[in-house]
Amino acid sequence: MRKPLTIGVDIRDLRVAKTGTKTYLEELCKAFKQMDQSNICFHFLDTSLPIYTGNNKILKWIEHFKYQLWKQLVLPLKAFFKNCDVVFCTDNFVPFIHLGYQTVPVFHDAFFFENPENYGKLWLWLYKKMAIPAAKRAAFIITPTEYAKQQIHRFTQIPNEKLVVVYEGPKSLNETKSNNQPEQLLKAFSILPLQYILHVGSMFKRKNIPTLITAFAKVKKAGFEHLKLVLAGPIPPAANETDYKLILEAIKKNQLQNEVVLTGYLPDTALSQLYQNALLYVFPSVNEGFGIPVLEAFAHNIPVLVANNTCLPEVGGDAVLQFDPFDTDAVFTAIKTVLEDAELRKEMIRKGQIRLQRFSWEKTARQIVEVFKKAV
Numbered sequence: 001m002r003k004p005l006t007i008g009v010d011i012r013d014l015r016v017a018k019t020g021t022k023t024y025l026e027e028l029c030k031a032f033k034q035m036d037q038s039n040i041c042f043h044f045l046d047t048s049l050p051i052y053t054g055n056n057k058i059l060k061w062i063e064h065f066k067y068q069l070w071k072q073l074v075l076p077l078k079a080f081f082k083n084c085d086v087v088f089c090t091d092n093f094v095p096f097i098h099l100g101y102q103t104v105p106v107f108h109d110a111f112f113f114e115n116p117e118n119y120g121k122l123w124l125w126l127y128k129k130m131a132i133p134a135a136k137r138a139a140f141i142i143t144p145t146e147y148a149k150q151q152i153h154r155f156t157q158i159p160n161e162k163l164v165v166v167y168e169g170p171k172s173l174n175e176t177k178s179n180n181q182p183e184q185l186l187k188a189f190s191i192l193p194l195q196y197i198l199h200v201g202s203m204f205k206r207k208n209i210p211t212l213i214t215a216f217a218k219v220k221k222a223g224f225e226h227l228k229l230v231l232a233g234p235i236p237p238a239a240n241e242t243d244y245k246l247i248l249e250a251i252k253k254n255q256l257q258n259e260v261v262l263t264g265y266l267p268d269t270a271l272s273q274l275y276q277n278a279l280l281y282v283f284p285s286v287n288e289g290f291g292i293p294v295l296e297a298f299a300h301n302i303p304v305l306v307a308n309n310t311c312l313p314e315v316g317g318d319a320v321l322q323f324d325p326f327d328t329d330a331v332f333t334a335i336k337t338v339l340e341d342a343e344l345r346k347e348m349i350r351k352g353q354i355r356l357q358r359f360s361w362e363k364t365a366r367q368i369v370e371v372f373k374k375a376v
Helices: 019-034 057-081 121-137 146-156 174-178 182-188 209-221 244-253 268-277 292-299 312-319 328-339 342-356 361-375
Strands: 005-010 040-045 086-089 102-105 141-143 163-165 196-200 228-232 260-264 280-283 304-307 320-323
Touching: 005 019, 005 057, 005 361, 019 040, 019 361, 040 057, 057 086, 057 121, 086 361, 102 121, 102 141, 102 361, 121 146, 141 146, 146 163, 182 268, 196 209, 196 268, 196 292, 209 228, 209 244, 209 328, 228 268, 268 292, 280 292, 280 328, 292 304, 292 312, 292 342, 304 312, 304 328, 312 320, 312 342, 320 328, 320 342, 328 342
Parallel strands: 005 040, 005 086, 086 102, 141 163, 196 228, 196 280, 228 260, 280 304, 304 320
Antiparallel strands: none
16 A cells, blocks of 8 residues: 655744744645545644744844754654655745655745845845755745746746745634624724724735825825724834834824724734724735735625735736825725725625635645645
8 A cells, every 4th residue: 555645844933923924834734634634644843942032132043043953953854754755844944955855845925035124134144045055955846926936936046847836815714703792892993894994914014004004094085084094913023124113104194193093913803803894905015925815805805905016916816906006196096996986896895705716725735735746
């Protein structure tokens, strides 16, 4: 009888990852565990050492060393003793050495090359000296969109035939729909159902939130005084990554202190409630590798407006209304157009439901397993 295909999944990143990268690994692990295990065996490999997540510079450097020790020594040995055929890592870094297994990393985007100013020098050095050489030795590299694939190929010269596009799915927030007391959350933030525009995501610079705030101020002046803007998401700890100061300045400049709601980090239950009661979802980011909130908004029957760049048109298709994220008037006009047309909102919701059928973590998991099979 043939030995089942044995996959070592590196889950150490669940201890430190946030936002989209954490969602990716969590959802894939769920999908892998639900698959038929007769011909494939998954080992979920983790470190036993504590992980430092604070801001002390020396301790952060030590943590970088521990991370590479895990990737280049401990993980390979664990995979070897588990007789793994493939080692799968969703956080860019895979083992450089191959102890009888193939490796498959996930490169979510090309941010390291496109915006190096947002990363520490040590992290950039490790990425270029460790992640890229190890990826070039991998059997295949998973990317989430055609756009991400093009950018990764452009900056790394990794052959296109090694870069495999596998779309993602929406975060599993559906289980919270049974909650029948969303009014408590809405009351806490002084918002009403269908009386606010929503944006979900950490306040990274690339999210372009100050532009959204300025456009929202124009919307208020155009006759939509009752609307509020809800910005749901944590503040990145690194000063070189966050736009939080500019966001506060934009709120103050436009006198929107009582009209823009900053929720900070929220658990999935609260996020689901915000999605369920939002009037519109607006995604003005100037750079994304995939954009999971687009699918989350589709899943909650919200009209979605997105920037007309990077991967967002690829993910949203004909279900989204696009705008130039560098033009505040264009963002304002797009929002105003959807707000004034109830039939357009219904049509966007309908198309969003159709578009959503293309994406699921079950499909993602099945396609990635096919990549594993090709790798061995």
